[in-house]
Amino acid sequence: xxxxxxxxxxxxxxxxxxxxxxxxxxxxxxxxxxxxxxxxxxxxxxxxxxxxxxxxxxxxxxxxxxxxxxxxxxxxxxxxxxxxxxxxxxxxxxxxxxxxxxxxxxxxxxxxxxxxxxxxxxxxxxxxxxxxxxxxxxxxxxxxxxxxxxxxxxxxxxxxxxxxxxxxxxxxxxxxxxxxxxxxxxxxxxxxxxxxxxxxxxxxxxxxxxxxxxxxxxxxxxxxxxxxxxxxxxxxxxxxxxxxxxxxxxxxxxxxxxxxxxxxxxxxxxxxxxxxxxxxxxxxxxxxxxxxxxxxxxxxxxxxxxxxxxxxxxxxxxxxxxxxxxxxxxxxxxxxxxxxxxxxxxxxxxxxxxxxxxxxxxxxxxxxxxxxxxxxxxxxxxxxxxxxxxxxxxxxxxxxxxxxxxxxxxxxxxxxxxxxxxxxxxxxxxxxxxxxxxxxxxxxxxxxxxxxxxxxxxxxxxxxxxxxxxxxxxxxxxxxxxxxxxxxxxxxxxxxxxxxxxxxx
Numbered sequence: 001x002x003x004x005x006x007x008x009x010x011x012x013x014x015x016x017x018x019x020x021x022x023x024x025x026x027x028x029x030x031x032x033x034x035x036x037x038x039x040x041x042x043x044x045x046x047x048x049x050x051x052x053x054x055x056x057x058x059x060x061x062x063x064x065x066x067x068x069x070x071x072x073x074x075x076x077x078x079x080x081x082x083x084x085x086x087x088x089x090x091x092x093x094x095x096x097x098x099x100x101x102x103x104x105x106x107x108x109x110x111x112x113x114x115x116x117x118x119x120x121x122x123x124x125x126x127x128x129x130x131x132x133x134x135x136x137x138x139x140x141x142x143x144x145x146x147x148x149x150x151x152x153x154x155x156x157x158x159x160x161x162x163x164x165x166x167x168x169x170x171x172x173x174x175x176x177x178x179x180x181x182x183x184x185x186x187x188x189x190x191x192x193x194x195x196x197x198x199x200x201x202x203x204x205x206x207x208x209x210x211x212x213x214x215x216x217x218x219x220x221x222x223x224x225x226x227x228x229x230x231x232x233x234x235x236x237x238x239x240x241x242x243x244x245x246x247x248x249x250x251x252x253x254x255x256x257x258x259x260x261x262x263x264x265x266x267x268x269x270x271x272x273x274x275x276x277x278x279x280x281x282x283x284x285x286x287x288x289x290x291x292x293x294x295x296x297x298x299x300x301x302x303x304x305x306x307x308x309x310x311x312x313x314x315x316x317x318x319x320x321x322x323x324x325x326x327x328x329x330x331x332x333x334x335x336x337x338x339x340x341x342x343x344x345x346x347x348x349x350x351x352x353x354x355x356x357x358x359x360x361x362x363x364x365x366x367x368x369x370x371x372x373x374x375x376x377x378x379x380x381x382x383x384x385x386x387x388x389x390x391x392x393x394x395x396x397x398x399x400x401x402x403x404x405x406x407x408x409x410x411x412x413x414x415x416x417x418x419x420x421x422x423x424x425x426x427x428x429x430x431x432x433x434x435x436x437x438x439x440x441x442x443x444x445x446x447x448x449x450x451x452x453x454x455x456x457x458x459x460x461x462x463x464x465x466x467x468x469x470x471x472x473x474x475x476x477x478x479x480x481x482x483x484x485x486x487x488x489x490x491x492x493x494x495x496x497x498x499x500x501x502x503x504x505x
Contacts, residue, residue: 005133005142012130018299019127019287023357026298027323034061034303037336040115045076045087046342058321061343062305067319067334068344070108077109080340081158088340089113095155095174096164097279109158110279112170115338119301121171124282127297128248128275131287136246136271144243145184145209148172149202149216149224155191165191167279184209195479199224203231212243217251217484218261219399225264237265250275252484253362253383254292256397259390260422276362280346281337284360293359298322301338306331309349312366327352330378332366349378370488372404373413373455375446377439379487385438392434395425399469399485403495407457414457418495418502420464432461468502475501 001009022029038061042052050064066072076087077096085092089111096109133139150168158164165173169191180187185205192198207228214221225237234240244265254274261272276284276294281302284294296304304322309330311317325331330349336342347367350360364379371377386397400419407413417435425431436459440447449456473479486494 001138002140002143005140008142009133012126012133015127015130016134019131019295022295022298026356026358029298030303030322031058033299033301034058034336036301037303037338040338041089041340043086044090046340062319065343067307067317068342073341073344074108077111080111081109081162083159083161088342089115089338091115093340094162095170096158096162097167097170098164099167099279108279109164111340112167113339115301116281117171117174119338120282121167121277123300124275124277124285124297128273128285131285131295132246132248132271132273135287135289138269139245140243141213141245142182144182144212145206146182146213146215147184147202147206147209147211148190149214149221150190167277184211195474199227203227207232207240209241210243211241213246213248214244215248218249218254218257219252219484221247221249222257222260222264229264238267238270245269246271246273248273248275250277253380255383255387256390256400258387260396263396278346278348280341280344281335281339283333283335287359291353291359293353293361296322296358296360298358303336305334305336305343306350307334307345309366322358325352325355325358327355330363351380364488368486368488370402370404370415370490372406372490373449375443375449375456377415377443377446377488381439381442381446382487384442385435388438389431389435390425393425393427393431394423395431396422398422399464401469401485401487401489401495401498402459403489403492405460405492412453412455412457415459416462416495417459418462418464418499420466420469424463428461428463432459435459435461462499464498464502468498471501472498 038052038055041047055061055064080087080093081096091113093111093113095112097112099108099110129141133141150166150172155163155165155169155173172187172190185202189198189201189205192201202224228240229235229237232240238244244267247261249272254272271289274286274292274294276282282297282300283302284296286292287295306320306322306325307317309332312332319334328351330351332349333346334343335346336344345366347365349363349366351363352358352360361380369376369378382402386400389395390397398420400417402415402417405414405416436450440450469485470479473483489495
């Protein structure tokens with residue numbers, strides 16, 4: 001570790017120690033977050049409506065306030081955008097994170113208060129660096145530049161008072177100027193609207209910079225890396241940036257892309273660290289390089305609750321506090337935040353791998369899974385199976401989506417997988433067979449339905465033409481940034497739309 005990094009690292013010690021105490025203090029910390037939220041918002045419109053001042057326990061909180069989603073909150077959010085104050089949160093809100101999600105073409109506008117910026121998003125960034133330095137004693141992190149590949153839309157006015165943009169754009173606009181001294185590219189480039197022009201500008205402005213850290217979504221960062229290699233004529237990214245040491249990634253699973261990154265960055269010094277930072281809040285950080293699970297960040301002003309996955313569609317689901325969750329079960333996550341979201345169903349599902357401290361993996365989306373035949377296939381099953389099939393066949397998968405196909409005359413069905421390969425497997429049939437076998441090994445429900453083809457026939461892989469997934473996103477105005485491909489769906493809408501593009505329609 002160089003002298004500069006070693007000196008600056010001292011400022012992270014107290015947070016490293018505080019995070020190290022999570023295992024012993026989880027319940028107490030969560031109670032403090034709930035108390036902070038209720039106390040701060042007790043005089044808001046919501047605080048008076050649900051009498052926050054009289055809530056004394058989580059049970060009171062659960063019984064008093066209904067579970068929310070964007071549809072139930074958007075009326076109040078629209079009033080906030082129009083200038084009304086003290087509705088969901090007491091302090092003025094001048095920024096809204098624009099998020100279209102994956103399934104909805106309509107935009108969501110999520111409040112970004114000064115409290116959620118400081119206590120949640122920026123604290124998450126600080127802690128990510130703190131944990132990285134703790135795990136990487138030889139780091140020279142502060143000696144070089146960090147490249148951030150952010151959202152695809154510059155902030156724009158919603159009216160004369162408030163602005164909106166991708167979360168990454170909002171964070172960049174409010175970032176401490178000191179951080180900009182160690183970051184590339186320039187703000188005006190990273191906030192460019194048009195994705196292809198932005199990639200070209202980033203390549204030209206950073207290919208000669210001394211970059212040692214990357215931050216972004218794995219799929220889109222790969223696009224940038226390949227553009228840099230084409231521009232420079234180099235084979236490996238370490239030939240362009242020899243001091244490269246870490247990629248902070250999030251947004252989608254890294255598993256389908258891990259081998260591709262290793263092939264483009266063949267360096268034993270390279271580290272990969274996952275974070276879970278969404279428009280609604282910052283929730284998790286990978287704190288152990290040997291464990292791909294994320295540490296749940298429990299002192300960011302966020303109070304967590306969980307619904308068992310099988311009850312997500314229930315009119316009266318069971319809702320559990322953090323202390324009641326179990327390992328190896330899928331839960332939909334509810335959050336209450338200093339951004340004014342109360343018992344808000346974020347749409348992601350998680351599965352805990354450890355309860356002391358609380359660690360988890362993102363297992364999928366509440367609306368992105370396949371359960372057409374009782375197989376309960378989750379996105380994390382699919383990502384792992386794709387990674388294993390790729391490793392065994394030498395293939396590289398660029399993008400994929402899957403959906404059920406019903407064969408009515410046989411009262412059976414199969415899963416169809418539309419896959420765009422970066423490197424084709426020697427045999428698509430062998431790849432499909434391995435993928436099917438790995439899914440069975442990862443998911444006992446899928447295995448049971450595949451047994452003697454009781455209800456599921458072997459899956460089918462359809463090879464998609466190059467760039468058809470990107471074209472689908474582009475047609476929907478979702479190219480770049482935080483936008484992502486829907487991996488699994490119980491209906492065939494996404495697969496059919498992308499397949500039609502693949503066939504030239």
